[in-house]
Amino acid sequence: MEFKWTPQYLKKLTAIIPNGIAIVREQEKQILDIFVKEANMSRKDFIASFTENESSSEWLDQYLNGGHSYSEVLKAREKELRKRKNISRNRGRVWLDH
Numbered sequence: 001m002e003f004k005w006t007p008q009y010l011k012k013l014t015a016i017i018p019n020g021i022a023i024v025r026e027q028e029k030q031i032l033d034i035f036v037k038e039a040n041m042s043r044k045d046f047i048a049s050f051t052e053n054e055s056s057s058e059w060l061d062q063y064l065n066g067g068h069s070y071s072e073v074l075k076a077r078e079k080e081l082r083k084r085k086n087i088s089r090n091r092g093r094v095w096l097d098h
Contacts, residue, residue: 032050035063039074
């Protein structure tokens with residue numbers, strides 16, 4: 001059995017993807033700003049650790065509970081950080097809901 005997408009559906013689908021990517025990038029930028037600007041983690045260290053861990057809650061836990069010099073600042077923003085990581089992680093799953 002062969003399956004074909006309708007042109008209207010393909011057009012809608014391809015229009016949604018850039019919007020979803022923009023939302024994820026914005027969430028990740030805000031996470032970076034909290035780590036780098038507010039908690040004073042080096043940008044280089046943040047990028048090295050965040051890459052490939054974008055959807056990992058364990059990654060965030062290691063910085064919240066790791067006894068780093070910036071852990072207290074991050075704990076104060078924990079709720080916001082978890083919310084932003086969750087939006088970033090789950091955004092790809094809801095693209096087709098719009």
